[in-house]
Amino acid sequence: MKLSKLVGERLKETPAGATSKSHSYLVRAGYIKQVANGIYTLLPPAQRINLKLQQIIREEMDALDGQECLFPVVMPKELWQLSGRYDSIAEELVRFKDRSDHDMVLGMTHEEAAVHAALGSLKSYDQLPFMIYQIQTKFRDEARPRAGLIRVREFTMKDAYSFHESQADLEKYYQKVYEAYFRIFNRMGMKKVISVHSDTGMMGGKVADEFQLLTDIGEDTIIVCPHCDTASNVDVATSIPEENDHIFGVKTEVFTGEAKTIDEVCSNLNKRPQQIAKAVCYAVVGDSSRIVIAFLRGDKEVNESKLKALVGAEIAIKDLAETGLVKGNIGCVDLNIDGAEIFYDKSLEGLESFVTGANKEGYHYIGVSMTRDVKPEKYVDISKVKEGEKCPVCGNPLLVKRGIEIGNIFQLGTRYTSSMGLSVTMPDGSSLNPIMGCYGIGVGRCLASIAEESSDEKGLCWPMSIAPWHIYLCPLRIDDERVLSQAERLYKRLLAENFEVLYDDRNASAGVKLTDSELMGIPVRIVISPKTLESGKLEITLRSTGEKFYVSEESLSKKLDELIVY
Amino acid sequence: MKLSKLVGERLKETPAGATSKSHSYLVRAGYIKQVANGIYTLLPPAQRINLKLQQIIREEMDALDGQECLFPVVMPKELWQLSGRYDSIAEELVRFKDRSDHDMVLGMTHEEAAVHAALGSLKSYDQLPFMIYQIQTKFRDEARPRAGLIRVREFTMKDAYSFHESQADLEKYYQKVYEAYFRIFNRMGMKKVISVHSDTGMMGGKVADEFQLLTDIGEDTIIVCPHCDTASNVDVATSIPEENDHIFGVKTEVFTGEAKTIDEVCSNLNKRPQQIAKAVCYAVVGDSSRIVIAFLRGDKEVNESKLKALVGAEIAIKDLAETGLVKGNIGCVDLNIDGAEIFYDKSLEGLESFVTGANKEGYHYIGVSMTRDVKPEKYVDISKVKEGEKCPVCGNPLLVKRGIEIGNIFQLGTRYTSSMGLSVTMPDGSSLNPIMGCYGIGVGRCLASIAEESSDEKGLCWPMSIAPWHIYLCPLRIDDERVLSQAERLYKRLLAENFEVLYDDRNASAGVKLTDSELMGIPVRIVISPKTLESGKLEITLRSTGEKFYVSEESLSKKLDELIVY
DSSP: OBGGGOSSOOOSSOOTTOOSHHHHHHHHTTSEEEEETTEEEEOHHHHHHHHHHHHHHHHHHHHTTEEEOBOOSEEEHHHHHHTTHHHHSOTTSOEEEOTTSOEEEEOSOOHHHHHHHHTTTOOBGGGOSEEEEEEEEEEOOOSSOBTTTTBOSEEEEEEEEEEESSHHHHHHHHHHHHHHHHHHHHHTTOOSEEEEEOOOGGGOOSEEEEEEEEOTTOSEEEEEOTTTOOEEETTTOOOBOOOOOOOOOOOEEEEOTTOOSHHHHHHHHTOOGGGBEEEEEEEETTEEEEEEEEEEETTOOBOHHHHHHHHTSOEEEOOOTTSOOOTTOOOSSSOOOTTOEEEEBGGGTTOOSEEEEOSSTTEEEEEEOIIIIIOOSOOBOOBOOOTTSBOTTTOOBOEEEEEEEEEEEEEEETHHHHHTTOOEEOTTSOEEOOEEEEEEEEHHHHHHHHHHHHOBTTBOOOOGGGOSOSEEEEESOTTSHHHHHHHHHHHHHHHHTTOOEEEOOOOOOHHHHHHHHHHHTOSEEEEEOHHHHHHTOEEEEETTTOOEEEEOSTTHHHHHHHHSOO | OBGGGOSSOOOSSOOTTOOSHHHHHHHHTTSEEEEETTEEEEOHHHHHHHHHHHHHHHHHHHHTTEEEOBOOSEEEHHHHHHTTHHHHSOTTSOEEEOTTSOEEEEOSOOHHHHHHHHTTTOOBGGGOSEEEEEEEEEEOOOSSOBTTTTBOSEEEEEEEEEEESSHHHHHHHHHHHHHHHHHHHHHTTOOSEEEEEOOOGGGOOSEEEEEEEEOTTOSEEEEEOTTTOOEEETTTOOOBOOOOOOOOOOOEEEEOTTOOSHHHHHHHHTOOGGGBEEEEEEEETTEEEEEEEEEEETTOOBOHHHHHHHHTSOEEEOOOTTSOOOTTOOOSSSOOOTTOEEEEBGGGTTOOSEEEEOSSTTEEEEEEOIIIIIOOSOOBOOBOOOTTSBOTTTOOBOEEEEEEEEEEEEEEETHHHHHTTOOEEOTTSOEEOOEEEEEEEEHHHHHHHHHHHHOBTTBOOOOGGGOSOSEEEEESOTTSHHHHHHHHHHHHHHHHTTOOEEEOOOOOOHHHHHHHHHHHTOSEEEEEOHHHHHHTOEEEEETTTOOEEEEOSTTHHHHHHHHSOO
C-alpha cells in the first residue's frame, strides 16, 4: 500500500474529547473516523487489523468444533418476545417498525437467533453437544459511548452458543472455551488479560466469567487477590466481613439537628462511620408500589448489582417525597413503612452499639443493638468490596484494579431453550431442554484494547500478529534519484515476496515520515536515505524496542523473516 | 465436519412458497433458515460459501488497489440529508429514532459514508485516484422479498467507491472493474453472466451496467441482441422503431359504444392494434397538480423507467375520477386538460391514419393523422422493447431474456462529492469535486444464483471453488466394523492433509445418505461400503457429472488433488 493513496489522515493534535491513548492515537493515525456518537468507520488500517483479529478468533472457534453461521442483524419482535427480552431490555435494544408496520429489533446479542437456528433440526440427544457462532455487526444503543472503540454503539462481535445434554457437559466445554479465550488474547498480543467472576446480567444464567485487560483507563472495577489470584468484577465481588465488637450499648434518642450525612452525624456525635447504620432507599422500576430500603454500615456503599439480584428487578434511587421517610434520619428501629422490603448488609452483624436515624426530623438513636433492637431475620451481602478487605478465598488483602472487558462467557442454563421450546429426545424417551453456554468477544474493543496496552508516548505499537502491515518502507529524501529508485525496487520486491508493506512514497520531510511511522505503529521500519546508500546497508528499526539492524539489500528478506514472527 | 452434529436439517419436501430451485434446495439442504420475511440465518454450509465468495471478491478488489474499510450499518440522518437521499428514498430506507431521539437510518448503500471517510484527509489531486470498499451487512426494506436469497431485505454486499480527477480517469477505472467483475463471477463458477446497460436509478449518474446471470427465474427482463451482443435492461433498452406507412386517412368521428380496450376497439372497428394510438395517464407522486399522459401505438406498452426519467419525478397510474378524462375514450385530438404534460412515443411517428379516442363517452376518431391533426413538438422513446424488434446497434431481431442482477457498476459523477463538499486542490490551484464510481456485488444473491444455475433435479451442485466442503465422505453400513474403522481413519487423514471434508457419520440407510449427498451438492463423494472393502478400491463420484473413479486408499490423496482444482 502506498501511503500517498491511503484513505485517512495523520493528525498532530489530540482530538477533542479523547479520553484514552487508544482513542487519541486511532483517530490521529487515521485508523478510525467518527460518523455519529459511538459509531465509527474503520478506515483501511483498522479494517486490516479487524480481519486479522477475526481470523484468530475463527481459527480458535473452529478448533473447538464451532460451526460458523450468520444470524440477522434485524430480527422480528416475536423472536425476542419468546425469551421475554423484548420487554425486559430497556432502551439499549433498538426497536423500529418496518414498512409493513411490523415491530423489529436490531440484534445486540443472538441467543434467540441461535436457538431459532437449531429449532426443527435438533431432535435427539446424540446431536449434542454442538457450538454455533458468528462474527457480525451488532448495535446496542449505549447511553454513554466513550473512549473511541472502547465503548461504542455499533461493533463487530464474535458470539458463540453451545448446547449440551447436561450441566457437566456444559462445564467441560465452558472450560475449553475459557482456555481458548486466553489463547486468543495471547495470539492477539495482549499481555495483561485476567479472567474475572462476573454478573450474568441480562443474559440470565448462574455462572459467568469476564476477560479483562487490566488498564487504568478501564471502565470496569475489578477486585483482585494478589495472593491467590481470585478476581471478580466489583458487581459480584465478596470479602470476609470485618468482625464487629459485639459490645452492647444503651439505646438513647439524641437531638442531632441539621446533621444528616454520615460525616455530619460522625462529627456531631463524635463517632466513626463504622459505628453508624445508614439507609439507602430504592424504587423498583416498573412497580411504584414497591419500596426497597438497604441498611449498611456507614463506611460501606451499596452494591446495586447484588441488591438488584436479591430484589429480582431493576432498582433506582427513590425520591423520598410522599414516602413518610425522613431524609437523613432514616433508621432501622421504629421504622413503619407499609410493605417496604428491608435488607440488612452483613457489615452490620455484631454491631450492638451503633447510631441510626430515629425516623423523625432532627433526631438519631445511639447505642442501638442489632440483636436486641433490630432483630433482622438474616444478613445479606449488598455492599461493595473495597481495597484492603479480606479475600474470601485466602483471607489476604484485596486490591482494586481497572479493566476493559474484552470477552465474556456465560453458563446460561435452559432459559432460552425452555422459553423457546427447543428440546431433544433422550435415550429413555424423555424430553430435555438443552443446556446452553454463550461466549462473546468484542472485536473492535480488542483492537482498541491492544492499542491501549501496547502504545507508548510516540503512538501506536502493534503486535506483529495483528499489525495492519508488518513493514513501513520509509525512503527519506525521495528527491534523490538513487533513494527513490531503491525504494521503488524494494517495494516491488517485498510485495512479490508477499511481505505486507506500507510504502511511505510521500515527498515529505524526514521528520514527518519518521514521526508518522511511529504514530502508525507498524512493527518494522526500513529506512532508505543518502546515508544508508553510502553505507550500503539498509536501516531497520523495531517499533516496539527501538532496536536497530543494518543489513544489505541481499540479506534483507532473511532478516525480515527473522523479525516477522508470531 | 461431522454431519451428525451439523446444525440444519435435510428435508424431503419443497418448502411452502418456494418459487425457485435455489430457494427450495437451500432450505431443503439445510443451508438457510428464514427468521422473518426476507430475513435469513445463514446456517454453517451457507456461511462457508459466503466466506469463500467474499474472499474471491476481496482478492479481486485488492488487485484493483482497493482499500477495505468498514462503514457503519447505522448512520445519522444528517449524513443522508447532505446528499438529499434522506428525503428522496421512500420506505426501502429504514428510519428510526435512537434513545436520544436522534433520527438514524439503516445503510442500504454507502455513498455518503464513503465520501465522509475521505472528507478531511483528501486534499490534493495527487491523492487521486483511489478506491475504498467494504463487505458488509445491509438492510433494504423491500416491499416484496422473494425466492429465498434472491430478493431479501437483509443481505451481505460488497460495495466499492472510486474517486477520480477526470471523467476519462473514471472511465479507465470503470473498465478495469468491469473486467474484474467477469473474473469474479467466473471464479465463483457462474457461467451465463452477461453485462447489461442499465438505469442509474436512485444512485444518480449517467452510465451504469448490470451483471446479470441469465436464468428463467430471474426477475429482471433483459433485451439481448444475439448478433452483436448488445444487452440492456428492459428499463433502458431501445430498438429501431418500425416504419409506419405514412398513408393519410380522413378524420371521422365514429360511435364505438362500450368498446374501451384496445382489443374491443380493434374488434369493433376491424383494425389492428398498430393502427391505434392509446393513452396511459399518470399522476406525479407528491404533486397532485401534475397529470402526465403518454400516447403510444396500441401494440406498445409504456416503459415507466423511461417516462419517469423524462418527467423527472416518481409517477403512478392515475385514477381518472375528477380529471375530466373519459376512460377508454381518451385521444390525442381535442384533448383539453389544463396543464397536462403529454408525451408521444416514437412508435406513433409516420402514423397518418389511426384510431384514437374522441374524448367523449362512446366515440372514437378514425383516420387521424399525426402530422396533420396532432402536430406533436417531438416524439420520445417511452415504450418497452419487445422480442423481435430491431437491435439499435446492428438492426437484427432482439431477444427477451430473464436474469438475476448479481452486480452493478455506476459512473456517479460528482453528485455526492459536490453535495457533501468534498474537493481537492488541482495543480493550478483550482478546486475540483472528485468524480465517483460505485460498484456493488450482492454476495448472498451470488450464492443463490450459483445454486440456481448449477443445481439439477437431485439438488445443489456447487462449483469446486466455492463449495462449502470439497469432499463428502460417505460410509454405507457403519454397523459394519470394517466400514466404520476405515471411515474414521480416512476422515482423520483427510483432515490432517487439509482437505475440506463433510463426514456423513450418521447411522442411516444408504438411500438417505446418497440422496442427502446429492441434495447438499458437495462436489466429490467418497463411498466406503462392504463392497468397496472387498474390491480394495474406494468409490469416488463427481456430483457435477456423475463420473466415477475407483482408487485405492494409498492413491486417494493424489486423485483428490487432481479432482479438486479451481
